[in-house]
Amino acid sequence: MRLRFAPVTVPALFATLLLAAVLVLAACGGAASAGPSGGGSGGAGPASGQTLTAGVSTFVGPTTFSIHAGQSITLVDPSASGGIHNIVTGTGGLFSPETGAPTQIAAASGLDIQPGSTVVLTFTQPGTYHITCTIHPPMQATVTVS
Numbered sequence: 001m002r003l004r005f006a007p008v009t010v011p012a013l014f015a016t017l018l019l020a021a022v023l024v025l026a027a028c029g030g031a032a033s034a035g036p037s038g039g040g041s042g043g044a045g046p047a048s049g050q051t052l053t054a055g056v057s058t059f060v061g062p063t064t065f066s067i068h069a070g071q072s073i074t075l076v077d078p079s080a081s082g083g084i085h086n087i088v089t090g091t092g093g094l095f096s097p098e099t100g101a102p103t104q105i106a107a108a109s110g111l112d113i114q115p116g117s118t119v120v121l122t123f124t125q126p127g128t129y130h131i132t133c134t135i136h137p138p139m140q141a142t143v144t145v146s
């Protein structure tokens with residue numbers, strides 16, 4: 001009995017482990033490339049439809065956002081209608097450090113973004129965060145994280 005089981009059981013176990021590995025890899029790959037298309041049902045992960053869009057010298061569309069800790073805002077700089085921006089925390093084009101802000105925009109050097117680029121900003125700490133562009137002071141957005 002045991003001798004007959006072994007050749008069947010080991011490959012079955014291997015297949016199960018292989019399937020689990022494939023599923024884990026697929027989940028990781030999907031999270032890295034899929035962006036903010038899914039989710040939205042609360043909790044961690046990207047917030048559905050929370051996109052901050054840059055134009056030539058302004059933000060276009062929504063500039064106030066309410067998300068939960070662990071969720072993200074997707075900063076999009078469209079290739080056809082965007083511009084070169086330097087995104088930081090602060091207001092009126094002036095950098096101001098805000099504790100808990102995403103690391104990409106938390107330093108005075110800021111986040112350089114070129115047309116055609118998309119950057120995911122993940123907010124892990126509750127609070128109110130202000131986003132501006134050091135090149136274009138009118139570019140201002142607010143993210144409230146609860």
Ligand SMILES: [Cu+2]
Pocket residue numbers: 056057058083084085086133134135136139
């Ligand atoms: Cu700008």
